Amino acid sequence: MLAYVVRSIMQGLIVMLAVAFIAFSMFRFVGDPVVNMLGQEATLQDRAELTERLGLNDPVPLQFGRFLMNAVQFDFGISYRQGRKVSSLIAERLPATVELAVLSAIFALVIGIGLGVFAAIRRDSWLAHVVMTVSLIGVSLPTFLIGIGLIYIFAVELRWLPSFGRGETVKIGWWSTGLLTTSGLKSLIMPVVTLGFLQLTLIMRLVRSEMLEVMRSDFVRFARARGVSERNIEFRHALRNTMIPVITIAGLQLGGVIAFAIVTETVFQWPGLGALFVNAVQFVDIPVMSAYLFFVAAVFVLTSLMVDMIYLALDPRLKSGPGAK
Amino acid sequence: MKPMKTLAVVGTLLAATFLTTISSEARTLRWARSGDALTLDPHGQNEGPTTALGQHIYEALTERDHTGKLGPSLATSWGVVPGDPTTWEFKIRPDVRFHNGATLTADDVVFSYERAMQPTSDFKGYLSSVESVTKVDNLTVRIKTKGPNPLLVNSTTSIYIMNKAWAEANNATKAQDFKSKEENFAVRNAMGTGPFTLVSREADVRTVMRRNEAYWAKSSVPLEVSELVFVPIKADATRVAALLSGEVDFVQDVPVQDIERLKGAPNMRITSGAENRTIFFGMDVASADLKGDNVQGKNPFADKRVRQAMNMAINRTAIQRIVMRGESVPTGVIMPPFVNGWTKELDAAPPTDVARARALLAEAGYPQGFSTTLHCPNDRYVNDEGICQAAVGMFGQIGIRVNLVSQSKSIHFTLIQKNPPETEFFLVGWGVPTYDSDYIFSFMYHSRQGSRGSWNATGYADKDVDAMIQSLSQEIDIPKRDATIAKLWAKLKDETIYLPIHHQALSYAMKSNLDIPVDVANSPKLKMVSFKGS
């Protein structure tokens, strides 16, 4: 048991190291930060000096080692773009992304499960067919198109919702939240729908097919035979058995939500980590880029660790074999 | 439950305060553009959006109005000291106060100039000719240059003056050093003399400024905006949507394709004008052989006839009409019209003549044309990628097959600036903050030596031209200097080292109760805003 946990953690660490290294070696190809940092009047000598001062002339392994040493202490240095500590930049942007990601995950889960159950129970009703077809269109629509379409309809034509940003935010300690103001809540609607839509359709389809499977299983037949009411079977037995894979997959999708936040945040000018990353890529702000990738890797390792733990709790057979499902 | 309640109360209170500020007599101007200022440090980043925001909080000794005309600001008068061509004297405006109430003195000016000349400053290039800055008395400063510099005053518009005591008290006497681990206090805080004082700043989200009620020029400028909110909105569609839906009042970077629609929208005003920036192609005219072409052992660009043929192949009117939707001025010289040295004759572009271009190519030994690779930025100039695509088609019509590589500016500009350059054919745009031809010659035509030629990726190197360019910075006899400039342009235009396309035009979009004229430096001065009707 303990050995399994330790092994999971070790594997997680190796993953983080690998991600960090790939990310780090990639940065050399994104462009030259020095060009952006110096104005257009800079001379060749100015550029050479700054390159030297930033340590960009050192061999890559040395740069990587230095980066790792600092990263372990959560010290990612100073942003080339904004001249601010990267750790405080990340802390400042984190609430926006977390609120967006968590709300869209909840949105996707609640609506997705609801519609999935409906589509499974009323499998042959016309509404279920409509829901399934719409969900397929949803899977076929790229996220960025959904966002742009929503802005066009609800911000420009109808003027119901703001087209960008978080609206007014309230500070609670270092955390800034948009959940306590009307404008903050209004601003959340379109980004949450955009980001959650894809997950919603996936969860819905998953719930439907799992539920159909369970409904055909022997124990449901026995329950029926015992005279348990249909409603009871559907919600007490079938749904509960459906939830385990759904929750696991939804957990694993958290990484996907964060990655797609890049697109959503760009479209809605959402001041979160994804937008920070996109701006950093354009400016070749290496400290911010590495910190972001480190963050994503950490989120991934933590979620997959959590999923492993859940499996462990659910399925004691796993105590010896890693990776098996 | 209790903490939740407290939070809700706090939230309501905050919301209430916010609402009351809005409903009072206040006039808020919400200003959007595509990118945020990188820092508030007045000497940290010499970059358009950064200085455009900075000028509302900080001021310099002199300033340019929206047409580019130089005038007094924190200095009331200036001039070269009689008998000493290497020293300039500036008289400082009396009774100017910083936002913290301190009075502006020569000490602040000397401190700010010395701060701007430090290695970590991004503005040291403007002051590279300066040897020392000294205080004569409380309201007089002298700047000594290494040799005679007749144009020094042009650089003073860019050097913002900050409060010395404030900087020292907050340990911000140096511009941000990116090697250091600590953030400089001046990055997010500011202490200047400008028309607006900083209220709050969230990078990439919003910067809020309040009217400086004690502004020294309050009687001579409208200063009707009581609260100035600056919001960067990166995506074009979102930025236009925000203006259309009334979430912002003034948009600076209007995508050219949306101008027509905004003009047709109710209660919108569009202002347009030329920007101080010219867009052009450059090519490697010096290498013995190109890597990216299909011609072996020869560099087709080295032949002037090839360059002339390409110059004739470009249909500038079509680019202006379709790609730029009229928002540009076709040109034949890489110099914006505001610059000293510009003439109508130089500006004339060669007429498009595909037949003649083909003949010239054949004469140069390429009757079948050749193929090459063009590098283009896709996020720097107005429709840069579209210009390149259009040009690829036009070069194709005279038999030059062009592969197009378009990428982000951070990669594109690296190719140009590398030594030796990693591009043989590229698009670039150039603005001239000093409004003098020397700036173009030094960066684009002078051979890559010392502090000059850092943007000259063409390999063009001509000893006579270099000597003439160098003489410009020493010559104090203005008519003689202008003659040299004219001579240089005559020669360089004939050489066709670059293929000029157009001067970029600018458009601002705003609610119709505003009328903000286009600023040639794309740095609108919002203290000049007055509201019409209401």
Place this chain on the structure above:
Amino acid sequence: MNQNVPPPPTTGAPAGRLARAWDSDLAYSFRTSPVAVFAAVLALVMVMSAIAAPLIAPYDPFDPASLDLMDGFTRPMQPNEISGKVFWLGSDGQGRDIFSAILYGSRVSLLVGAASVIFSLVLGVGLGLVAGYVGGRTEALIMRVADIQLSFPAILVALLVFGVARGLIPPAAQEQATLWVLVVAIGLSNWAQYARTVRGSTLVEKNKVYVDAARLIGLKAMPVMLRHVLPNVMGPVLVIATINLALAIIEEATLSFLGVGMPPTQPSLGTLIRFGQQFLFSGEWWILFFPALALVLLALAINLLGDWLRDALNPKLR
């Protein structure tokens, strides 16, 4: 794009002869499903017209020399003010015919999609077989990497691959290489589902008597297993491949939208959408609308087929 398509059931008909009967079942279920027929016809029309693009397209949008800038922004079905040329679906800002661009663009999109699916299929099936057969540390390693791949955002994987490739390939060759870089980038981010499915099936087969028997009479176990395992996993793999094809096409569009996809001189549907997007507010709706419609229809048709295929291959759902 990392959707966990629910792993298709591996429990199908056992193998061998039954597969043939299966096929006829499949054919029957196809004939009786109007959605499947509709999707198949739609997909077929789009794929065929993409393949035959050079024959159908009225213009060659890839030949910059043939474009006339003055034809730019012509409205659909209306003659251009200057040249009088008519473009069925209008023209874009470069004077390129949108209809031809869509034909050629779906060609690029389909090529990238199909090639990356084949890439991830070969990789995933291969690794799955090895993992299931060899077992032990190798299996643990492969499956762990697959787990990582499944939960690591595919877009980020693709961005990383793209970034590294850009550094490794000389600038002059980049324009030509972009397509294959995309194939590898998208392929690398989608192989894990195949590996999981195939490994599961391989584990089941490995312990069967015939494998031991084959080993005893001196036959190599691997080829024997291949003969039995492969037909068994054909169904699920086909389902994954179909759905992944739609995913890959959308993933390519998203990458192109983020600016790291196909170059403007060789546009895919995603690149066309990226260009069209800037004209959303300016009234030139056709530049965005038609390529977006083509993309959605293409993805939808493939998804519908995949959906039907999954249900059809799952006897329990029939």
